[in-house]
Amino acid sequence: MAAAPFLKHWRTTFERVEKFVSPIYFTDCNLRGRLFGDSCSVTLSSFLTPERLPYEKAVQQNFSPAQVGDSFGPTWWTCWFRVELVIPEVWVGQEVHLCWESDGESLVWRDGEPVQGLTKEGEKTSYVLSERLRASDPRSLALYVEVACNGLLGAGKGSMIAAPDPEKTFQLSQAKLAVFHRDVHSLLVDLELLLGVAKGLGEDSQRSFQALHTANQMVNICDPAQPETYPAAKALASKFFGQHGGESQHTIHAMGHCHIDTGVSRCTSKCVFFSQLLAVLIQMQLRFLTMEQGLMKLDLRPRAWLWPFKETVRKCARSWSTAVTLMEQNTDFIFACSQAQQLEWVKSQYPGLHARLQEFACRGQFVPVGGTWVEMDGNLPSGEAMVRQFLQGQNFFLQEFGKMCSEFWLPDTFGYSAQLPQIMQGCGIKRFLTQKLSWNLVNSFPHHTFFWEGLDGSRVLVHFPPGDSYGMQGSVEEVLKTVTNNRDKGRTNHSGFLFGFGDGGGGPTQTMLDRLKRLSNTDGLPRVQLSSPGQLFTALERDSGQLCTWVGELFLELHNGTYTTHAQLKKGNRECEQILHDVEVLSSLALARSAQFLYPAAQLQHLWRLLLLNQFHDVVTGSCIQLVAEDAMNYYEDIRSHGNPLLSAAAAALCAGEPGPKGLLIINTLPWKRTEVLALPKPCGAHSLALVTVPSIGYAPAPTPTSLQPLLPQQPVFVMQETDGSVTLDNGIIRVRLDPTGCLTSLVLVASGREAIAEGALGNQFVLFDDVPLYWDAWDVMDYHLETRKPVLGQAGTLAVGTEGGLRGSAWFLLQISPNSRLSQEVVLDVGCPYVRFHTEVHWHEAHKFLKVEFPARIRSPQATY
Ligand SMILES: [Zn+2]
Structure with a gap:
């Protein structure tokens, strides 16, 4: 008898297939319920520690009996499980998994080596013990599972970006052996993709109905309880996915990736530095900066990104050991990995894993990218520090992987300085991948593939994966978005696609790979190929003739608060950049003067790497948790305390x-x-x-x-206090008048008599604003804060003369900002100096407030030179 004709409604048919693959509904009779077959228990014992111990040390501890359901914690501790297992003999010929579900992030150790990460959030809950158990395979063995008491995105209390909850507890909810049915998994992937095609192409599309008909027919002929019905269902899916598209199909280059936000960890080993005292005064670079408090944002809000630093190292081990397993099982899988610092950590703490990465790099499956030491902030580091990111990074990649990177890789930072194209070109890089500008709050960036031209006219080819994410999963929806969202349709026919869990690490899964492989060439969809960044950019370069050029900064319309949040981090960064610059200059001169001088190359490399690490896009920006900020401040102190003696030694040698x-x-x-x-x-x-x-x-x-x-021909500085309490400072070049509260009422260029302060306005006016963004508290400052402006009014009579004139004149005052916060400021004018300096010390005890100082100027110009 013929099957009933397909008469059903689109929606009921769609939802019927959904239920057939659902992990929630009807699992007693649907296909999903057959994913695993027989199971058996394992024997557990555990050991809890506040430390992050190396494997060798951890396994020597006393393990106590444990069981599924046990709780452990608190946050940031580690629970090591010893898992003793015996695989039943009747499972010979089957695929056997260790099924593991716990809160927190886990790493499986086998024979002393890390072999796979396991996290519920990262959709990794089983470790493949054997793809096909042979009679000769050992059936009893012991594994260790190292469970970190934090999630993929830290341990935020209530929300992801909240400060960590130090008292969280974690639970082991599953640990067992089970037979895995690969044929069921394969059908589930097929059906989910068919649903994706049906939904994604919509009811106007003929191909959508073909997908839905195929899925419905598969459900009709597939009896979950009868595995012998699976091949016929599989054949239907294969027929659908084997129907190819035309020559003009868009090509998506899918690259495995795992964005791991770098924390900072305190090193236990230190370089040996020598210290020598000498009465030498070093003039620093920053002396020429003026109006240094032009924009200040100081507050004490909790910060949250998002895990302490040593956890980053373990995140790398978990994510990359998983990637290695996937590369072994999928010879066409290519995994792109950035940040030399993370690779260096793995090299020193997981040498076996590092060797495997090198091996896969030789095969072209593990592709180091980026060229930089870390994925740094794109605006705050100095130009010299940006160059050092590449110098340290490229040298590391060359040394460890035999070649430098050809792509700059910075998916997640908060805007990009216009000097980067020139720096990239100078470091041998002509290609750049990022995507963060898709986060723009107001204006959508007009391109996904374009040339970016820097300050000096240097150009690099830029690609933003049009799916607007660096954490794709391989769904049909994402694949279709990559095509429809592409702003350069007609100009180029290739797109990038970064798949794998990111931010907290995790990376790709086998299921993602299965999906992407299934979509390699199917009518109605773009072509999908597993690619390397090099292959993507080569394809983009081939037809780059029609691409547009963007000139200047790539500005992110979001996260602007990161320029001022945690001002001490910015200050530490700039001071340390300056110290290292000066040590290098003086040491070079000292070496030129005497061949006996020992250039401190190793120490400088160590200190530069510390500084570069702190320039990570969630550290110097201040968008990190308090633990990270504290470590960053300690690093700055290390650089100061070891850099200054180097400075003195070089100066001593130079000036001997x-x-x-x-x-x-x-x-x-x-x-x-x-x-x-x-x-x-x-x-x-x-x-x-x-x-x-x-x-x-x-x-x-x-x-x-x-x-x-002699001061002549320079005019000395005159300081005059009027009876009303106002003070005038005049050095013959500029004349400054401060009212009795310290506000600037006049700033005149003496020779021309030109007034710089806007008519009726006050300079050096402190103002308070509310600072309540839409979501990202440490990151954002919203335009509407400008509507909450409140001038901080000073008290007449607080202004006093400081230095009385001659070489230097100054006045100072105190300002009460609120009942809890105050500031003091000295306004300084030197002889012969064409600018006035403001030294401000703020005692700040406010939350969700923003302090600025205004200098309304009588100047109109679209350009400034500085
Ligand atoms: Zn990031």
Whole structure:
């Protein structure tokens, strides 16, 4: 008798198939319920520790009997499980899995090596013990499972971006052996993809109905209880996916990837540094910055991204051991991996895994990308530090994997400086992959594939995977979005597609690979090929003739608060960039002067790497948890405490034998001659002011009291306080007038008489704003905060003269910002100096407030040179 004709309604048919594969409904009789067959228990024992122990040490501890249902914790602790298992003999010929479900992130160890990560959130809950158990295989063995008491995205209390909950408990909910039915899994993948095609192409599409008919027919002929019916259902699916599209199909290059946000971990080993004291005064680079408090955001909100630093190392081990297993089982699977720092951690702590990565790199399956030490912030590091990211990264990749990276890889950062194309080109990189601009709040970026032109005209080819994610799963929906969302249709016929759980690591799964392989060439869908970044960019370059060019910065319309959040991190970063710059300049000069000088190359590399690590896109930005911020501050302290002695040693070698009162020399590490007022140390600990001139990248003896240069033709600074309490500072170049509360009422260029402060307005005006963003508290500052402006009014009579004139004049005042917060400020004008400096110290005890200082200027110009 013929089967009943297919008369059903689209929706009921669709939902019928859904129920057939559902993990929730009808699992007693549907296909999903047959995914696993027979099972048996394992014998468990466990050991709990607050430390992150190496395997060798962990397995020597005392393990106590444990069972499924046990709870452990708290947050950031580790529970090691010993799993003793005996595979039943009757399972010979079958695929056998260890099924493991627990809260937290787990790593399976076998024979002393990490072999796979297991996380519920990352859809990895079974470890393949044997793809096909042979009679000769050992059937009893012991594994270890290292369970970290944190999730893929940390341990946020209530929400992902909240501060961690230190008291969370974790539970083991499943641990057993089971027979896995690969044929059922294969049919489930087919049916889910067919549902995806039916839904994604919609009821207007002929192909959508073909997919739905095929799926419905498969349900009709497949009896979950009768495996002998599976092949006929499989044949129907194979026929559908084997119907190819035409030559013009779009090609998607799917690349396995796993974005792991880098924390920072305190090193236990330290370089040996030497320390030498010398009375040398170093003139720092930042001396020429003015109006340094132009924009300030200071607050004490909890930060949350998102796990302590040593956990990052374990995340790498969990994610990459999984990737290695997948590469073994899928010879066409290519996994792209960035961040030399993470690879270096794995090299030192998991050498066996590192060797496997090198092996797969030789086969072309493991592809190091990015070229940088970490995926750094794209705006806050100095140009020199950006170069060092590539220098340290590329050297590491060359040393460990035999070649440098040809693509810059920065999927997740908060905007991109216009100097990057030039720096990339200079570091041998012409290709750049990112996607973060898809997060723009207001304006959609107009391209996915384009040339990016930097400040000097350097151009690189940029690709944003049009699916707008770096954590794809291989669904039909994502594949279709990659085509429909592509803003460069007609200009290029290739797109990238990054699949694998990300941010907290995890990476690709076998199911994702099965989906993508099934979609390699199916009518109605784009072609999908497992590719490398190199293959993608080569294809894009081939037809790049029609691509548009974007000139200048790639600005992210979101997360702008990261420029000011945790101001101490920004300060530490800039100071340390400056110290390392100066150590290198002086050490190079010292070496040029004497071949006996030992250039501190190893120490500098170590310190640069610490600094580069802190420039990770969730560290220097301040969007990290408090634990990370504390470690970052400690690193800055390490760089200061080890960098400054190097600076003194280089200066001592450079200046040996030079004349000068009590050996005092002044060094200028900037490439132009400078004349400035300096506070010179006196023996009693006091200081005396002197006007000094130092040549470009050079030094000069400090002036003696008798050799102090005459001020002429420079006019000394005059300081006058009026009876109303206002103060005027005048050095003949500029004249500054402060009202009795410290606000700037006038700033005049004396020669021209030109007034810079806008008419009727006040400069140096502190203002408070509310700071309540839409979601990302540490990251964002929203435009609507401008509507909450409240000037902080000072009290008349608080302004006083500080330094009374001559070489330097200054005035200072106190300002009460709120009952809890206050600031003090000194306004300084030096002889011969064409700008005024504001030294501000803020005692800040506010939450969700934003402090700025305004300088409304009588200047209109679309451009500024600085
Ligand atoms: Zn990230």
